[in-house]
Amino acid sequence: MAGPRSEAPLIDAEEDLVAAPPVAAARRRLRAHPVLVMAGIVLAALNMRAALAGVSPLLGEIGAHFRLTATASSLVTTIPLIFMGLGSIAAPKLARRWGTETVLCGALVTLCGGIVLRIAPPVVALFAGCAVVGASIALLNVLMPGLIKRDFPEQAAGMTALYSTAMILGATVSAATAVPMENALGNWQGALVSWALLAAVAAVIWIPQTLMARRGTGHGAAAATPVRLAGDGPRLSRSPLAWQVTLFMGSQSLIAYVNIAWMPTIFTDHGMGKGEAGLVFAFSTLLQMVGSFVVPMLAGRMRRQRLLGVAVSALMACGVVGLLVAPVAGAWLWAVLLGIGQGGALGLALTMMVLRSGDAHIAARLSGMAQSGGYLLAAVGPLALGAVHQVTGGWTVPLVLLLAVCAGLALLGMGAGRDRRIG
Secondary structure (H helix, E strand, O other): OOOOOOOOOOOOOOOOEEEOHHHHHHHHHHHOOHHHHHHHHHHHHHHHHHHHHOOHHHHHHHHHHHOOOHHHHHHHHHHHHHHHHHHHHHHHHHHHHHOHHHHHHHHHHHHHHHHHHOOOOOHHHHHHHHHHHHHHHHHHHHHHHHHHHHHOHHHHHHHHHHHHHHHHHHHHHHHHHHHHHHHHHOOHHHHHHOHHHHHHHHHHHHHHHHHHHHOOOOOOOOOEEEOOOOOOOOOHHHOHHHHHHHHHHHHHHHHHHHHHHHHHHHHHHOOOOHHHHHHHHHHHHHHHHHHHHHHHHHHOOOOOOHHHHHHHHHHHHHHHHHHHHOOOOOHHHHHHHHHHHHHHHHHHHHHHHHHOEOOHHHHHHHHHHHHHHHHHHHOHHHHHHHHHHHHHOOOHHHHHHHHHHHHHHHHHHHHHOOOOOEO
16 A cells, blocks of 8 residues: 555455456446435445444343343344354355345345344344344445445545444434333334334335346356455464454454443443433444544544554543443443544544555455454453343443453554554
8 A cells, every 4th residue: 555545444345356247237327326326325324233222222121021131131232243243254255146236135134134033022033133133234334335435436435424424323313212212112122123114125225226236147147256366465364463453343342332232221220211321322322423533534644543542442441430430420421432432443443454454455355354353352242241240240340341451452552553564
């Protein structure tokens, strides 16, 4: 790479694939209808966090309904993360075989099914639905940035801002409305399943794009062919820098998903009303837009991002300390610190995948490694802290452990933020 970049990073999972001639022709026709493509991107982005964020304010009711312990309840958040990591590995292979448009449409259909499955009577359906939701979101996570880069090359920065804003907006609205919808509909099942409608609408919007992209492709023919051998380029598993970026991605995700799983519960366990706890959590989610917008812009203008890595870690650490000493009295302040810190840490992690890579090919591979490994690491957080909470009967020890993760994140940020390249 020539040097730091100021625009938002977009990593294409299809970087090393060449579309089959009928698919390439269809995509040129689709670009002639940008409003349809844009509507599909926005609707898909709205779904990418809503199905997860809407669970958190209702986790107590879900656990009580199924008579789950705190450890078992944390699986509602942990299982999606595990399958987000596993699905990240499969996404490029599926895109090569069926095409990005088809896989995205299929992901939205399965997301809709997974959301509905979570409210089925047996508890096994709850966990199976969580797995389907996680795998579906993984496909959207990996393929959406590359589609934006491909179809809007001249407006990539603006489209990325629209895409990320829609993603955070979906999570914010889902978290804020979970308890009011439960009260209006009379049960948590109705509140949880209502988001299947948004996924279904998004899938319908993607159907014409899917049909157009596959038109003319022979039965059984792949949508794209690779232009590089799988073994080309440096071995990322042997690169300390690649592992630093992966662990930074995983550690910040761990902190974020612990908050998704347990923040409202921490507030309600200390006496806050359930509705207010959901609003504080939603407010924290909304503020992630600030960090996710500002930090990548700063990172792209700096040769070294070590200070940014320490800064976002410190913001989250201060928020965790606040949850320890005055969880209810300072709840809105802690929400500000955690929200901006989490958004900034995610934006920095995504930016470093680009800045630490020697070319787009390495960036795509590093993104796959960091997302798959990162989400699998993040899955440990909600489960482990839920188990510690169950054993200790309080939140002091779990939050002290989370504070230790923040310290580790700062050290990883200092390592990954040095001015080096892979390849």
